[in-house]
Amino acid sequence: xxxxxxxxxxxPAVRPYSHNPGxxxxxPVPLAPSFAPIGESxxxxxxxxxxxxLSRSPLRTLDIEIAGLQxxxxxxxxxxxxxxxxxxxxTVLLSGRLHVTGIxxxxxxxxxxxAMLTSTGTPAHFLHPTEASxxxxxxxxxxxxxxxxxxxxxxxxxxxxxxxxxxxxIPIVAMTAFPRSPLALAxxxxxxxxxxxxxxxxNLTPSTSTTMQLALSDAxxxxxxxxxxxxxxxxxxxxRALHPGGNLGARLTPAHALMHTGERLPLVRPDTSLSAAxxxxxxxxxxxxxVLSRTGSLVGVxxxxxxxxxxxxxxxxxxxxxxxxVEQIMTPEPxxxxxxxxxxxxxxxxxxxxVTSVFVLPMQERDTTPIGIVHIxxxxxxxx
Numbered sequence: 001x002x003x004x005x006x007x008x009x010x011x012p013a014v015r016p017y018s019h020n021p022g023x024x025x026x027x028p029v030p031l032a033p034s035f036a037p038i039g040e041s042x043x044x045x046x047x048x049x050x051x052x053x054l055s056r057s058p059l060r061t062l063d064i065e066i067a068g069l070q071x072x073x074x075x076x077x078x079x080x081x082x083x084x085x086x087x088x089x090x091t092v093l094l095s096g097r098l099h100v101t102g103i104x105x106x107x108x109x110x111x112x113x114x115a116m117l118t119s120t121g122t123p124a125h126f127l128h129p130t131e132a133s134x135x136x137x138x139x140x141x142x143x144x145x146x147x148x149x150x151x152x153x154x155x156x157x158x159x160x161x162x163x164x165x166x167x168x169x170i171p172i173v174a175m176t177a178f179p180r181s182p183l184a185l186a187x188x189x190x191x192x193x194x195x196x197x198x199x200x201x202x203n204l205t206p207s208t209s210t211t212m213q214l215a216l217s218d219a220x221x222x223x224x225x226x227x228x229x230x231x232x233x234x235x236x237x238x239x240r241a242l243h244p245g246g247n248l249g250a251r252l253t254p255a256h257a258l259m260h261t262g263e264r265l266p267l268v269r270p271d272t273s274l275s276a277a278x279x280x281x282x283x284x285x286x287x288x289x290x291v292l293s294r295t296g297s298l299v300g301v302x303x304x305x306x307x308x309x310x311x312x313x314x315x316x317x318x319x320x321x322x323x324x325x326v327e328q329i330m331t332p333e334p335x336x337x338x339x340x341x342x343x344x345x346x347x348x349x350x351x352x353x354x355v356t357s358v359f360v361l362p363m364q365e366r367d368t369t370p371i372g373i374v375h376i377x378x379x380x381x382x383x384x
Contacts, residue, residue, distance in 0.1 A: 061199040061207065068196040068208040069215055075194045076219070084216075087147075087173045087189050088223045091122060096143030098124040101132070103157045105206040106149040106213060113147075113217040120225045129157035137164045147173045149217075151193070151209045153181025162186040175216060177209070191216065253382055255346060256339040259360045259372025260286075266373070267292055270299065270327035274310065277302050277326045286357045286375055291330050297368040298359055300330035336361045339371065347379045 076084065091098055098117060102110035110126060117124035127139060127146075137160070140146065146165045148158055153176035165172050166186055174187035177195055184190045193216065199207040266284035268277050270291055280289045281302070291300040310329040336359050337346060350356065360372040 064197060064199040065208050065211045068194070068212050071194040071196060072212050072215060075192070080192060083189055083191055084220060084223065087191060087220065088227050090145060090171060090173070090189070091224050092227045094143070094145050096141055096145070098122060098145050098147060099127040099140060100124055100147045100149070101127045101129055101158065101161060102149035103129050103155050105210045106151060106155075109210055109213045109217055110147075110149045112214070113149075113221060116218070116221045117224065120221060121228065122221075122224055127161070129155070129161055132164075133157070133160045137161070140165060140168065140170055142168060142170070145171050145173065147175070148183055148187070149175045149213055150181075150183050151177050151206065151213065153178045153183035155183065158183055175213060191220075251342065251344050251384070253343040254339065255337055255341045255343075255360045255374055256372065258343065258378045258382070259339075259374050260378075261372045264373070265370065266290060267370070268302075268326055269294075270330075271325045273323050274307075274326055274329065275322040278307065286373055288357045288373075289326075290334075290359055290370055290373075291326055292370075298334065298336065298361070298370045300327070300332045301334040301359070302326050302330045303355075306331055334359065336368075336370070337374070339363050343379055343382060343384055346374060347376070347384050350376055350379075 072080075075081075098114075100110045100114040100117070101107075107128070114124040114126040125139065127136060132139075140161075146161065148162065150158060153174065159182065162172055162183060163186075164170075171189075172187040173189045173191065174183045175191040175193065176184050177193040178184060179190055179192050184192075193209070193212050196208045196212065197203050198205055198209060264284060266280050266286055266289040268280055268289050268291055270293070272280075272291075277289055281287065281304075288301050288303045290298050291302065293299045306329050310324075335349075335353060335355070337349070339360055340363055341360075346358065350358065356376045358374055359370040360374060361368060362371055
């Protein structure tokens with residue numbers, strides 16, 4: 001027997017707010033999805049929607065949050081975009097550290113923002129408002145900046161922080177939806193979020209608001225990254241230096257950090273006999289050997305495939321085959337990689353070419369002297 005749960009009407013049009021002298025604050029309701037029944041008001045009518053509650057609720061939640069993000073995007077095309085650019089410039093020119101703060105759900109977003117900024121090269125620190133009132137205010141120094149997140153802007157725990165920062169002329173950037181709130185009035189720059197209803201049926205649980213805060217935080221952090229003006233190719237190396245662990249670190253591992261060098265390199269000369277080349281291949285364990293010219297340039301490789309083809313052609317003259325020079329059976333002009341090639345790109349190329357090893361060349365142009373070799377096992381070992 002199926003139990004039908006009557007959904008709660010989730011379309012409140014207004015909500016009172018103490019810091020809005022003009023009266024109640026309108027909360028724009030997002031457009032209903034095309035498949036949802038529309039009532040006389042033009043909004044989704046829960047009474048007309050015959051789909052099961054657990055089917056329509058997740059979709060409606062996403063519709064409301066998407067509408068919030070769309071309003072945020074429109075705001076970024078106007079004054080919010082200008083204020084964000086101002087905050088980014090202040091951060092790039094900052095001589096001290098950026099302190100990010102917030103409480104509750106906004107605090108979680110603030111903590112994530114501080115971590116993202118730090119991992120992308122901007123020294124940032126999450127400062128807990130309550131701990132700040134119990135001694136951690138000492139972390140704020142001249143030359144620092146405070147970025148505070150609060151949807152209402154009326155969070156009591158932020159009062160001591162903002163007062164302390166203002167007295168010491170530490171600039172404050174406020175990310176809030178209410179420009180007349182105490183936090184906004186204390187700030188040097190206000191990143192005003194557009195008003196929006198929460199996806200919660202009672203318009204209470206932070207959902208749309210935190211989604212918008214998270215999106216604007218990401219936009220801010222990545223704008224700071226781009227404003228620092230790193231040259232093409234510099235960011236992966238910089239990011240890996242700050243984030244060597246985990247899957248992200250593995251994805252940014254360059255060939256020179258993986259390759260085998262020195263005596264581990266399987267190398268022979270063009271006039272080396274095939275039998276000697278086989279010994280070199282098997283003793284080094286890469287299933288391949290490079291062939292070097294007199295000047296040390298890589299002119300070819302001998303693989304197990306080359307060996308099979310050579311023996312298939314001369315099955316009745318195996319002794320002659322073993323004594324012939326490798327230049328007669330090698331693969332000329334082999335595929336190579338630069339020392340700064342990234343691990344995922346190497347693995348993708350290996351799979352595409354159906355090879356298990358590749359020689360590494362210096363990053364200097366026209367230098368074809370091999371400096372290392374990477375095996376597919378080296379890539380799998382780091383978690384790719």
